Amino acid sequence: MSSVHIASPLRDYTRGAATVAAEGSTVAELLADLERRYPGMRFRMIDEQQRIRPHIRIFVATREIRDLQQPVAPQEPVHLLCALSGG
Amino acid sequence: MTTLGPAERRRYSRHLALPEIGIEGQSRLKGARVLVVGAGGLGCPAALYLAAAGVGTLGLLDCDSVDESNLQRQILFGSQDVGAPKVDRARERLRQLNPEIRLVAHAVELCAANVGEIFSSYELIVDGSDRVATRYLVNDACVIYRKSLVSAAIYRFEGQAMSYAPDRGPCYRCLFPQPSEGVVPNCEQAGVLGVLPGVLGAIQATETIKLLLGIGDPLLGRLLTYDALSLSFHEFRIARRADCAVCGEHPSITRPQDPLGFCTVEEQRRVRRISAPELAEQLDRAVLTLIDVREPAEFAYGHLPGAINLPLAQIEQQGLTLPHEATTIFMCRSGVRSLKACALARRAGVREPLQLEGGLLAWKAMVEPSFHV
Numbered sequence: 105m106s107s108v109h110i111a112s113p114l115r116d117y118t119r120g121a122a123t124v125a126a127e128g129s130t131v132a133e134l135l136a137d138l139e140r141r142y143p144g145m146r147f148r149m150i151d152e153q154q155r156i157r158p159h160i161r162i163f164v165a166t167r168e169i170r171d172l173q174q175p176v177a178p179q180e181p182v183h184l185l186c187a188l189s190g191g
Numbered sequence: 192m193t194t195l196g197p198a199e200r201r202r203y204s205r206h207l208a209l210p211e212i213g214i215e216g217q218s219r220l221k222g223a224r225v226l227v228v229g230a231g232g233l234g235c236p237a238a239l240y241l242a243a244a245g246v247g248t249l250g251l252l253d254c255d256s257v258d259e260s261n262l263q264r265q266i267l268f269g270s271q272d273v274g275a276p277k278v279d280r281a282r283e284r285l286r287q288l289n290p291e292i293r294l295v296a297h298a299v300e301l302c303a304a305n306v307g308e309i310f311s312s313y314e315l316i317v318d319g320s321d322r323v324a325t326r327y328l329v330n331d332a333c334v335i336y337r338k339s340l341v342s343a344a345i346y347r348f349e350g351q352a353m354s355y356a357p358d359r360g361p362c363y364r365c366l367f368p369q370p371s372e373g374v375v376p377n378c379e380q381a382g383v384l385g386v387l388p389g390v391l392g393a394i395q396a397t398e399t400i401k402l403l404l405g406i407g408d409p410l411l412g413r414l415l416t417y418d419a420l421s422l423s424f425h426e427f428r429i430a431r432r433a434d435c436a437v438c439g440e441h442p443s444i445t446r447p448q449d450p451l452g453f454c455t456v457e458e459q460r461r462v463r464r465i466s467a468p469e470l471a472e473q474l475d476r477a478v479l480t481l482i483d484v485r486e487p488a489e490f491a492y493g494h495l496p497g498a499i500n501l502p503l504a505q506i507e508q509q510g511l512t513l514p515h516e517a518t519t520i521f522m523c524r525s526g527v528r529s530l531k532a533c534a535l536a537r538r539a540g541v542r543e544p545l546q547l548e549g550g551l552l553a554w555k556a557m558v559e560p561s562f563h564v
Contacts, residue, residue: 109425111349112346112347112348112349113346113381116552122418122420122421144492144563147488147489147492152488157371158367158368158369158370158371159367159369159370159371161366161367161427163427166427166428168427168428168429168430183425183427185351185414185416185427187323187344187366187367187371188344188345188346188349188350188351189321189322189323189326189344189346190232190321190344190345190346190381190383191229191231191232191233191234191318191319191320191321191322191343191344191345191388
């Protein structure tokens with residue numbers, strides 16, 4: 105089980121929670137688990153071509169993820185970042 | 192090198208006492224030329240600290256006037272400034288703080304046509320803008336004209352900051368390759384903790400001074416995030432992208448450009464809005480054309496009865512043809528994309544289009560709690 109840190113603009117899906125738990129041995133599996141728990145959330149991050157949306161960045165521990173098949177080790181923290189626009 | 196007079200030596204004595212700054216560093220700051228884009232939540236504290244620190248030429252760019260709702264966080268302004276042009280009042284306030292420096296006000300909206308001329312007078316840009324389009328324009332111009340950039344953004348209780356210097360690391364597009372206008376609500380719609388931009392603006396001023404003086408370890412290739420609720424900072428290493436559209440090996444952006452369907456602030460300001468409860472009333476009584484500008488998958492998840500799906504990207508690329516008889520109401524998830532669509536519709540000649548204020552999130556909150564959005 106990984107601890108997933110949720111960017112503020114995505115917290116509407118997690119009922120305001122900043123950190124949630126999700127399971128998966130790859131980033132793709134982890135996102136699928138998040139979608140089961142928080143319907144609609146995956147689409148905010150991944151487009152129809154299964155690419156990470158250009159305003160979203162995913163980090164596993166300190167590694168930036170560009171391929172959803174990359175592994176996630178148990179207990180590794182995952183950060184879902186979103187571009188912010190406010191000034 | 193620029194020299195310091197007796198009054199300046201007294202004013203900056205605490206800087207002069209720092210071995211990392213000293214007379215040489217303070218003189219360098221005096222000779223520096225910095226532009227702050229956006230005199231908002233971020234720009235106000237950043238400009239105050241940069242003026243106080245003795246940055247010799249400080250430019251401020253903003254085309255807005257002071258609004259009462261700004262005063263909760265935009266600390267250059269007071270109640271007496273409401274209605275006045277921001278850059279004028281900012282310049283007065285900063286002059287009171289430090290009459291030794293040169294202050295330049297740019298009361299214009301930054302766009303591809305003026306960015307080159309404006310940036311040519313500065314060596315470092317501080318980005319505190321509140322528009323996605325401006326954020327990318329500033330980044331691209333900094334890469335193209337080889338200016339350093341200290342960027343930050345805020346939302347509710349969260350902030351981000353990163354710096355760019357030519358040939359020293361990734362740019363903002365390496366982090367977030369394309370603008371996603373409208374996907375992220377701005378502070379007007381989502382709210383923002385007043386003190387949040389104070390923290391991020393102070394970080395921007397710190398980064399600016401470090402980059403100008405060449406001291407410390409600036410946020411080059413690092414994204415710093417701040418969560419005020421948990422009071423936690425995180426840092427993420429960002430790699431330069433070889434395929435970056437502006438700083439990559441084969442850049443496709445070689446001169447600053449306005450994004451597709453660019454709307455000026457004034458155009459967006461002229462858009463008329465309708466609240467969710469008002470729309471609920473109108474739905475039963477009037478002939479309305481409802482245009483939902485979200486992506487098809489979002490539309491499929493839930494939409495208002497009778498709404499037509501016309502994604503914003505499609506409107507931007509193909510324009511808009513609508514019957515002019517019915518009142519047209521544009522909607523999206525939070526109200527950002529529909530604001531732009533509405534402004535484009537006005538430009539295309541649609542008579543008095545309306546925008547659903549706060550988007551379908553507001554509809555769910557105020558009218559129909561079971562609505563899927």
